[in-house]
Structures are given as structure tokens and as C-alpha cells.
Amino acid sequence: MSAQDPGVARGDASPAGAVLELRGIRKSFGHQPVLRGIDLTLHPHEVIAVIGASGSGKSTLLKTVNLLEGIDDGQILVKGDDISDPRIDVDAARAKIGVVFQQFNLFPHLSVIDNVTLALRKVHGVPRAEAEETGHRLLERIGLGQFATAYPDRLSGGQQQRVAIVRAIAHTPELILLDEVTSALDPQLVGEVLDLVTELKEQGATILMTTHEMSFARHVADRIVFLHRGEIVEQGAPADLLDSPQHPALQEFLARVAR
DSSP states (O other): OOTTOTTTTOTTOOGGGOSEEEEEEEEEETTEEEEEEEEEEEOTTOEEEEEOOTTSSHHHHHHHHTTSSOOSEEEEEETTEETTSTTSOHHHHHTTEEEEOSSOOOOTTSOHHHHHHHHHHHTSOOOHHHHHHHHHHHHHHTTOGGGTTSOGGGSOHHHHHHHHHHHHHTTOOSEEEEESTTTTSOHHHHHHHHHHHHHHHHTTOOEEEEOSOHHHHHHHOSEEEEEETTEEEEEEOHHHHHHSOOSHHHHHHHHHHTO
16 A cells, blocks of 8 residues: 555545645644645545644644645645635635634634524625525534524533534535544533534535544544654555554554553
8 A cells, every 4th residue: 555645545536536635735834844745635525534643743734725824835726726826715715615623613702503604694695594594404403403592602512513513514615624623522522523523424525534533533434544743654444544554653653542
């Protein structure tokens, strides 16, 4: 298996139909390299889970895809459009992507329904009535319809994270980015968030996520990518990678997280 071969886990798709292509992505903070030439292709309806130790570059990778961090070299293509081009309309590029980071980042002064529909109305120009109809439908689907008019501080952490995910998918993005979406939750709240991500996968979403939940990565991902010191050193189908790791760094990482 070639660690840098983007087709290693999906031989039936070509990069021409890719949702996301990362070509030689490099990023440094000062003199410290964080991403060292990342090549990765994400195909339609595929879920890739990026794993690795703290400081391996996982969150930075997702932030570059959402243009929250600039890159030093390389290209980022979403549905064939080079969104790393300095001339790109950043807002238009981000409109194709739904993103949820570790913290919920809900607006505390807005109700749940207003949090969910704000981008639909302000960024995508959806009329309020139509946006709210979409928002209510999605909230009902995840069992939070009764909280539509509540404010975020009335919700548990797990409920807030589910609202954040619904907000990210309300405009039906081409790509969903999930960055350690369970890391800020109490253990008893993790399951409800993971159930929602599993549902998104079953509905055909295209997802690039980072996670420290190995059992979840095994269950939901089509491919797992192991990031080590800013490089992809191994990737493959979950069972292959988790049960028969080849790279010493991955073997050490899995032994550590299994303790």
C-alpha cells in the first residue's frame, strides 16, 4: 500500500469526480512545519477519518480546507474548483462546505432555530419562511424540535453539538468537515452525536473528519488516514489499518490509545 496513493481505498472512482483533492499541501507556523506535503482525494459519498496524535496536524488540515488557515504551497480543489487560488471568492468557496469544530460555536443570543437558519438566510439568500421550514424539519429529525425557540444555554453539550451539525448541513453542502466533534462532550453525550454522524453517512454525505474515537472511525469511515508529524504515513480500510498497522508510528499510536 502506498501511503500517498489517494486511490488506495477506493479503486472504483477517479480523481476527476472527486469532491475534495489536496495536492501537496504544506503549512508552517513560523519555522515549524505542520503539514508536509499532504496528498489526499475524497470521493462522493465517502467518509474519511483522520487520526493521529495531538500536534500531528489534523485540525490544521481541516482549517486549510475551510480556508481558515492559508497554505504555503499546494492546491485545494472542491468539485474541481481551486479554492486555494488567492483570487477565489472565499465566501463562495466556503458556501460549498459545512464545518463543525470541537467547540459548538452557537450564537448564545440567538435561538436554536435562528442559529440553524442564519447562514441559509444571510449567505444563501433563502427566504425566512423557507429557511425556518428546513430548520424545523432537521431539528425534528434529530429529536430537538421542541427546542427550536430555546437558547443554547438551555441545551446539553450533546444537544448543542447536534444543533451545530444541523446548522452545518442545512444548506446541503458538497463537503462536511467534522473536527473532533465529540472531544468537548461528557462520555454519556458522545453516543447521540456519533449516531447523527452515522445517519449522515447512511444518507450519502461526503465527510472528512478527525476523531480520537477509534471504534467510531472503524464503524463509520470508508477509509482511515493516519497523520504523523504532518505527513500521511498510512491509510486504508478501517479493518486493515486498525487491525494490521504497518507503520511503526501507527502501531505505537494504536497501542497508546488502546490503554
